[in-house]
Amino acid sequence: MNKKKNSKEVEVDNKEELVKDEEQCQTDNEAQEQTENPSEEKVEEKKEPTFEEKFIETNDKFLRLHAEFDNFRKRTYKERIEFSKIASEDVLKSLLPVVDDLERAIKSMETVDDITIISEGVVLINNKFKNILVQKGLEEIKAEGETFNTDFHEAIANIPSENEELKGKIIEVVEKGYSLNGKVIRFAKVVVAN
Numbered sequence: 001m002n003k004k005k006n007s008k009e010v011e012v013d014n015k016e017e018l019v020k021d022e023e024q025c026q027t028d029n030e031a032q033e034q035t036e037n038p039s040e041e042k043v044e045e046k047k048e049p050t051f052e053e054k055f056i057e058t059n060d061k062f063l064r065l066h067a068e069f070d071n072f073r074k075r076t077y078k079e080r081i082e083f084s085k086i087a088s089e090d091v092l093k094s095l096l097p098v099v100d101d102l103e104r105a106i107k108s109m110e111t112v113d114d115i116t117i118i119s120e121g122v123v124l125i126n127n128k129f130k131n132i133l134v135q136k137g138l139e140e141i142k143a144e145g146e147t148f149n150t151d152f153h154e155a156i157a158n159i160p161s162e163n164e165e166l167k168g169k170i171i172e173v174v175e176k177g178y179s180l181n182g183k184v185i186r187f188a189k190v191v192v193a194n
Contacts, residue, residue: 137180141153143188143190144170148192153170154187154189154190159192159194161194172190
């Protein structure tokens with residue numbers, strides 16, 4: 001009787017243990033898969049919502065989108081109002097020096113007897129005022145001697161003309177027209193030759 005086991009017997013025992021371990025792992029894995037599969041089926045069942053749930057979800061999305069759009073509309077309206085206030089503030093600030101010049105001219109009218117000095121001052125103030133308006137994008141619409149164009153001119157009278165070259169041309173400007181950055185803000189009121 002050999003107390004020591006043969007190396008062959010040890011190898012056979014080890015192989016048998018390995019096979020038993022593999023079988024045990026396989027059964028454990030199968031049992032685990034069986035326990036996981038029913039929950040996956042339940043999850044799959046829960047993933048597919050009913051018609052009512054879909055309707056509620058879609059309605060909720062719609063209401064949120066509508067509220068977001070309403071907030072956006074109100075915010076842009078408020079920003080537009082604030083922007084228009086700021087834009088007019090810029091124009092008014094640039095016109096304040098003209099107001100100051102006019103006030104000085106009025107004060108000087110009380111002490112000065114020479115009308116030519118006052119008229120020169122008024123012309124300078126007028127030029128300063130026009131330059132400020134041009135800087136802000138205001139342009140005078142050319143009219144006198146031009147061909148009548150309804151996009152820029154408004155005819156208030158027609159005068160018969162014997163000269164063929166003047167027919168359809170503007171012979172007198174009653175009120176000047178202006179455009180602001182290319183957009184007509186006041187049509188020129190003119191008299192047209194027929």
